[in-house]
Amino acid sequence: MNGDADELEFSVPGFMAGATAAGIRYQGRPDLALMVSEVPATAAGVFTTNRVKAAPVLLSRSHLAHSTARAILVNSGIANACTGEPGLERARLTARMTAEAVGCRAEEVLVASTGIIGMPLPLEPLAGSLPTLVAQVRADGWLDAARAIMTTDTVPKIQMERIRIENSSVTVLGIAKGAGMICPDMATLLSFVVTDAAITSGALQTVVREETLRSFNRITIDGDTSTNDTLFVLANGLAAHTPIESLTSPAGEVFRQALRKVLLNLAKKIVADGEGATKFVEIRVVGASRQIEAVRGARTVANSPLVKTALFGEDANWGRVLAALGRAGIDFDPNRVQLYFGDVKLVENGLFVGEQAEKKASEIMSRSAFSITVDLRQGDAEESVYTCDLSLDYVKINADYRS
Amino acid sequence: MNGDADELEFSVPGFMAGATAAGIRYQGRPDLALMVSEVPATAAGVFTTNRVKAAPVLLSRSHLAHSTARAILVNSGIANACTGEPGLERARLTARMTAEAVGCRAEEVLVASTGIIGMPLPLEPLAGSLPTLVAQVRADGWLDAARAIMTTDTVPKIQMERIRIENSSVTVLGIAKGAGMICPDMATLLSFVVTDAAITSGALQTVVREETLRSFNRITIDGDTSTNDTLFVLANGLAAHTPIESLTSPAGEVFRQALRKVLLNLAKKIVADGEGATKFVEIRVVGASRQIEAVRGARTVANSPLVKTALFGEDANWGRVLAALGRAGIDFDPNRVQLYFGDVKLVENGLFVGEQAEKKASEIMSRSAFSITVDLRQGDAEESVYTCDLSLDYVKINADYRS
Numbered sequence: 171m172n173g174d175a176d177e178l179e180f181s182v183p184g185f186m187a188g189a190t191a192a193g194i195r196y197q198g199r200p201d202l203a204l205m206v207s208e209v210p211a212t213a214a215g216v217f218t219t220n221r222v223k224a225a226p227v228l229l230s231r232s233h234l235a236h237s238t239a240r241a242i243l244v245n246s247g248i249a250n251a252c253t254g255e256p257g258l259e260r261a262r263l264t265a266r267m268t269a270e271a272v273g274c275r276a277e278e279v280l281v282a283s284t285g286i287i288g289m290p291l292p293l294e295p296l297a298g299s300l301p302t303l304v305a306q307v308r309a310d311g312w313l314d315a316a317r318a319i320m321t322t323d324t325v326p327k328i329q330m331e332r333i334r335i336e337n338s339s340v341t342v343l344g345i346a347k348g349a350g351m352i353c354p355d356m357a358t359l360l361s362f363v364v365t366d367a368a369i370t371s372g373a374l375q376t377v378v379r380e381e382t383l384r385s386f387n388r389i390t391i392d393g394d395t396s397t398n399d400t401l402f403v404l405a406n407g408l409a410a411h412t413p414i415e416s417l418t419s420p421a422g423e424v425f426r427q428a429l430r431k432v433l434l435n436l437a438k439k440i441v442a443d444g445e446g447a448t449k450f451v452e453i454r455v456v457g458a459s460r461q462i463e464a465v466r467g468a469r470t471v472a473n474s475p476l477v478k479t480a481l482f483g484e485d486a487n488w489g490r491v492l493a494a495l496g497r498a499g500i501d502f503d504p505n506r507v508q509l510y511f512g513d514v515k516l517v518e519n520g521l522f523v524g525e526q527a528e529k530k531a532s533e534i535m536s537r538s539a540f541s542i543t544v545d546l547r548q549g550d551a552e553e554s555v556y557t558c559d560l561s562l563d564y565v566k567i568n569a570d571y572r573s
Numbered sequence: 574m575n576g577d578a579d580e581l582e583f584s585v586p587g588f589m590a591g592a593t594a595a596g597i598r599y600q601g602r603p604d605l606a607l608m609v610s611e612v613p614a615t616a617a618g619v620f621t622t623n624r625v626k627a628a629p630v631l632l633s634r635s636h637l638a639h640s641t642a643r644a645i646l647v648n649s650g651i652a653n654a655c656t657g658e659p660g661l662e663r664a665r666l667t668a669r670m671t672a673e674a675v676g677c678r679a680e681e682v683l684v685a686s687t688g689i690i691g692m693p694l695p696l697e698p699l700a701g702s703l704p705t706l707v708a709q710v711r712a713d714g715w716l717d718a719a720r721a722i723m724t725t726d727t728v729p730k731i732q733m734e735r736i737r738i739e740n741s742s743v744t745v746l747g748i749a750k751g752a753g754m755i756c757p758d759m760a761t762l763l764s765f766v767v768t769d770a771a772i773t774s775g776a777l778q779t780v781v782r783e784e785t786l787r788s789f790n791r792i793t794i795d796g797d798t799s800t801n802d803t804l805f806v807l808a809n810g811l812a813a814h815t816p817i818e819s820l821t822s823p824a825g826e827v828f829r830q831a832l833r834k835v836l837l838n839l840a841k842k843i844v845a846d847g848e849g850a851t852k853f854v855e856i857r858v859v860g861a862s863r864q865i866e867a868v869r870g871a872r873t874v875a876n877s878p879l880v881k882t883a884l885f886g887e888d889a890n891w892g893r894v895l896a897a898l899g900r901a902g903i904d905f906d907p908n909r910v911q912l913y914f915g916d917v918k919l920v921e922n923g924l925f926v927g928e929q930a931e932k933k934a935s936e937i938m939s940r941s942a943f944s945i946t947v948d949l950r951q952g953d954a955e956e957s958v959y960t961c962d963l964s965l966d967y968v969k970i971n972a973d974y975r976s
Contacts, residue, residue, distance in 0.1 A: 220896060220900045221903075221907060252892060252924065289925075397899060479968050492690070496625030497624070502624065521657050562968050562972075564968070565882050565963060565965050568883065569883065569964075
């Protein structure tokens, strides 16, 4: 079951969500979201690999050592990054205030922030808004929360999957905000997933890590990595099935597939809503000798400014794709490569097929979503990376920001 | 002595150069350049690291195994890349035709091409133009040659140094074309350097490699690497000094310094003329624990689309610089970092200094050239990478190309 915003009721047994306009930096729009689990939930997280980690990342990482959580508090507007010990203290106080309002320990609160770098989080608007926010969280508040964490996104991103484990219905629901970077320093990717599945802490952390690699780590807007990137997954175990201990069990596999769908669809939505993006493009590398080479090749093509400007210009510029692949540091024979735009073959054995094919490829490129496939014909490994074009609006948006 | 186009006579004893409009792809502008040494010259070369190597790169690499050369033939308009065995055969025939016209062996001819990928070099215009071209090469034909190899460059790039070795005057003269990419697939960096210095083949190849790392490998326009990048250095030994065998000898050191100046100045000129560029920016990383980490940090900042759009917008966005540094995969403590725009300190111990400093930094950014310095305070290693901004014109130029 695939979640479209207006068709389904977004809810997960035992979880509540809500949002409010706290006025942290934006005025007149929701900028503070709260997600609460009725019972302590098994919690897993994945954070930015950036060496410069924002205060909420540092704090939540330490809180996750306890493996359970009751609440997630997220603000947009100010990232609380590059704020040193004062920023960390603000994050701690935020968690403490939330814990008091929700009625749990501070260590059971996870926090995340997105927005301007270099400014510490102001505590007054948070303190003023938290009681109201806690009072108004509700089972179907997820779209509100998805809207409150937006910065430069143009649409809220929400995804839900329902599965059955041992005759119990289990729901996996996720929200995300994009690496839109429509305002600068706001490149942050945030995603929060809740489920009533019962799963051990170790299994949850493992599956979250592995599926992050297959979803959020397979997309790129511009290759920049935020200081605040965060994914939290909370599993409250309220579903009636036997707790999942092994990911290779049938229940573990069913849960993994549901989590994968939620994460991958959220990831794709983020790319489609990339700043200034007019095209959603899947870069597939097949026939690679190793999976890691397929990923590296696809990622290098997906990040190439020359490829991305050609996507924007609807120019079937296969030469730029080959040139990007050539600098990816992977093993292949240029004289064996086949290259397709959609299902149109443009390159055979490393050579251009002809202008007729290029015309057909240009038609493919006029669509808002399509794929580019490179077959290295070296082996069996294949991987996809999802990207968008580099448009005039990307530059306008990112150059004009603070003026 | 530093070479400015109008002030000096550009010439090197024993070398001649010239150009003609062969009509290879462009009409009514020079697109074919020839450089000739009166005597066999010691030759060294550095080529693209791209796995997809153009036919002229493959051929010239094999010719360089002979260590001496008499001529360099370069065309713009068509890159003869991704053209397979037919392209290689065209390159071979080009070298043979040039050898016949100049009066040397085909193995003594080096070739280079820049332009559209995927089209083989047409032989007729070359065959028709070569006799005229050979007849008109002259000692002071270097600016003509520099103009003929341009594709999307807006100015020819030429640089000359005169040094003394053992009371002999020695000249090092270089020309280059940029990674302008104003037309796509034309991202190629080409540079050709000639000198009358006497130097052994081994020493020449070593110093050329080392100094390439310090010059052309320290610049970036957009991180894409061409299939055709080529640097040739020819030393004809006509100067009267004892041949340089060791690079650590006084003569070797003097020669290295001259070569470094020529290569570094050509490299900087390429960045300043980058496609759509409005800013020339030096990214300095100092206080790194190792040189390789300083380079990696500087390069990651220099390639970051978010940093480059901020440069275009004259936005002193220090947070983007720190975030880029954080994902560079280098070792540093974010809480020790100092960051400067020009001589204005914006970040101290990882924390923002204040709005007054940001105003001063914005003034610095209104200049057409400035530096950004990050002090990691880890060690003594420092390196610079030169970059330009990512402007609206970059996207326009690279999206609109083939229409």
